[in-house]
Amino acid sequence: MAETLDIGNLLKHTRLFEDFDADDMAVLARDCRTQRVARHDIVFNRGDHADGFYVVAVGAIKLVLPGPHGQRKVIEFFGPGQCFGEPFMFINRPYAADAQAMEDSLLVWIGKPAIDAALDVHPHLARQMLAGLSARLHTLMCDIETVKLQSANERLVGYLLSLPRKFDRTRFPCSKSLVASKLGLAPATLSRVLRQLIQDGLILVEGRDVVIPNSVALERQLQAA
Amino acid sequence: MAETLDIGNLLKHTRLFEDFDADDMAVLARDCRTQRVARHDIVFNRGDHADGFYVVAVGAIKLVLPGPHGQRKVIEFFGPGQCFGEPFMFINRPYAADAQAMEDSLLVWIGKPAIDAALDVHPHLARQMLAGLSARLHTLMCDIETVKLQSANERLVGYLLSLPRKFDRTRFPCSKSLVASKLGLAPATLSRVLRQLIQDGLILVEGRDVVIPNSVALERQLQAA
DNA sequence: CGGAGCATTGAAGCGTTTCAATGTAGGTGG
DNA sequence: CCACCTACATTGAAACGCTTCAATGCTCCG
Numbered sequence: 001m002a003e004t005l006d007i008g009n010l011l012k013h014t015r016l017f018e019d020f021d022a023d024d025m026a027v028l029a030r031d032c033r034t035q036r037v038a039r040h041d042i043v044f045n046r047g048d049h050a051d052g053f054y055v056v057a058v059g060a061i062k063l064v065l066p067g068p069h070g071q072r073k074v075i076e077f078f079g080p081g082q083c084f085g086e087p088f089m090f091i092n093r094p095y096a097a098d099a100q101a102m103e104d105s106l107l108v109w110i111g112k113p114a115i116d117a118a119l120d121v122h123p124h125l126a127r128q129m130l131a132g133l134s135a136r137l138h139t140l141m142c143d144i145e146t147v148k149l150q151s152a153n154e155r156l157v158g159y160l161l162s163l164p165r166k167f168d169r170t171r172f173p174c175s176k177s178l179v180a181s182k183l184g185l186a187p188a189t190l191s192r193v194l195r196q197l198i199q200d201g202l203i204l205v206e207g208r209d210v211v212i213p214n215s216v217a218l219e220r221q222l223q224a225a
Numbered sequence: 226m227a228e229t230l231d232i233g234n235l236l237k238h239t240r241l242f243e244d245f246d247a248d249d250m251a252v253l254a255r256d257c258r259t260q261r262v263a264r265h266d267i268v269f270n271r272g273d274h275a276d277g278f279y280v281v282a283v284g285a286i287k288l289v290l291p292g293p294h295g296q297r298k299v300i301e302f303f304g305p306g307q308c309f310g311e312p313f314m315f316i317n318r319p320y321a322a323d324a325q326a327m328e329d330s331l332l333v334w335i336g337k338p339a340i341d342a343a344l345d346v347h348p349h350l351a352r353q354m355l356a357g358l359s360a361r362l363h364t365l366m367c368d369i370e371t372v373k374l375q376s377a378n379e380r381l382v383g384y385l386l387s388l389p390r391k392f393d394r395t396r397f398p399c400s401k402s403l404v405a406s407k408l409g410l411a412p413a414t415l416s417r418v419l420r421q422l423i424q425d426g427l428i429l430v431e432g433r434d435v436v437i438p439n440s441v442a443l444e445r446q447l448q449a450a
Numbered sequence: 451c452g453g454a455g456c457a458t459t460g461a462a463g464c465g466t467t468t469c470a471a472t473g474t475a476g477g478t479g480g
Numbered sequence: 481c482c483a484c485c486t487a488c489a490t491t492g493a494a495a496c497g498c499t500t501c502a503a504t505g506c507t508c509c510g
Binding site: 093096123129131133134135141143144147 | 290292293298300311312314316321341345355356358360367373379447
């Protein structure tokens with residue numbers, strides 16, 4: 001019972017379930033579970049059966065695609081309020097990627113029957129999920145552009161400009177190795193490209209912090225060359 | 226009026242609208258248009274405002290991502306009954322890719338207000354759209370795997386094995402240049418890899434037709450090396 | 451027959467990866 | 481408080497795989 005209330009509290013602040021009242025939530029919660037995972041823990045493996053999906057309450061999760069020769073590529077990151085795994089559930093296919101916790105996290109698992117029932121009654125939920133999937137489709141398309149159509153330099157510059165900035169300062173949201181993987185680069189390459197940008201006077205780097213003194217000059221990198 | 230009936234006929238055989246009755250369809254059709262496009266015609270351009278989406282009635286459409294240096298990469302193909310453009314509509318962002326007709330085609334355009342209204346009343350429509358988006362998200366993830374994690378050889382072998390087969394025969398669904406683009410390869414590279422597979426006795430190629438005498442041997446290509 | 455579009459082939463070049471060595475930072479235990 | 485350890489980051493040299501360019505071949509259709 002305490003667990004049920006807990007789930008309601010965790011979910012009702014997410015976009016997905018913002019229009020759920022206490023009753024709706026109680027029904028939903030019957031087919032939900034909370035799940036604590038420690039940093040580096042696996043949430044699911046590629047190939048596992050997807051009979052539900054997850055909402056991040058606290059923490060950060062990464063979706064990683066394993067290649068045939070042991071390489072790994074990060075596809076997406078998920079933070080509080082975001083859900084993951086639902087595309088596989090909707091098409092009744094096993095997970096195509098691994099999900100792993102980047103930090104100690106608290107997740108809510110929601111069973112397929114529960115969400116199916118909720119979709120019949122809550123157009124708002126459907127709309128939010130449609131928007132969520134659409135946004136991710138959009139980013140994935142851009143990622144394909146990134147990975148396939150842009151040079152290492154362009155990828156990094158585009159990524160830097162896409163990060164939230166405070167005045168002339170930005171910050172990598174995670175380790176450089178992970179950033180490299182997201183951009184489809186070898187960590188060594190990321191390092192080299194960063195150095196080049198520094199030498200060209202376009203950025204300054206201190207650990208995860210990046211200073212962009214002249215963002216216009218940086219943007220010119222994308223058109224030029 | 227003739228146009229309205231026309232649209233109803235075109236749409237009611239698609240999965241998306243299979244549970245619509247005549248009244249539902251009439252309401253929807255008020256905010257729809259049919260659109261004929263000839264081979265090579267542009268349906269929309271990257272950057273255009275997405276205030277609706279398209280359903281393919283007849284023909285074939287490709288979504289193409291333009292790179293910063295004039296390269297182009299095919300992201301998706303759409304055939305009869307499939308819809309495209311809706312991810313951009315749902316997130317109120319301009320199209321991120323170009324849509325172009327691969328053959329003379331007949332499309333139905335559906336306005337955002339109409340689909341919004343329909344979603345409130347038809348959970349089935351929502352579910353179908355969720356499934357459609359999920360499936361495409363799934364394929365895009367696999368495409369990223371293809372483009373980034375696999376060699377040219379692996380990409381082609383994987384692709385060949387994924388094509389529908391009749392006994393030991395398959396067929397490229399479109400020109401080799403387009404296949405190459407979908408696989409993220411230069412046409413020249415596709416040509417070379419095909420030749421290698423032929424020399425290794427794994428396939429036979431005649432124009433668009435491909436014979437796979439021993440699919441098990443071909444699958445071994447994916448694990449080996 | 452001739453032309454357009456697609457496919458093939460070779461040679462050369464380029465960007466990224468790989469590998470391995472070295473450097474650096476943050477956290478832990480003596 | 482320092483020494484150590486682990487994980488991450490950097491750097492260089494070499495190699496690899498794909499692309500590019502350009503020439504040639506092929507095939508279908510007017």
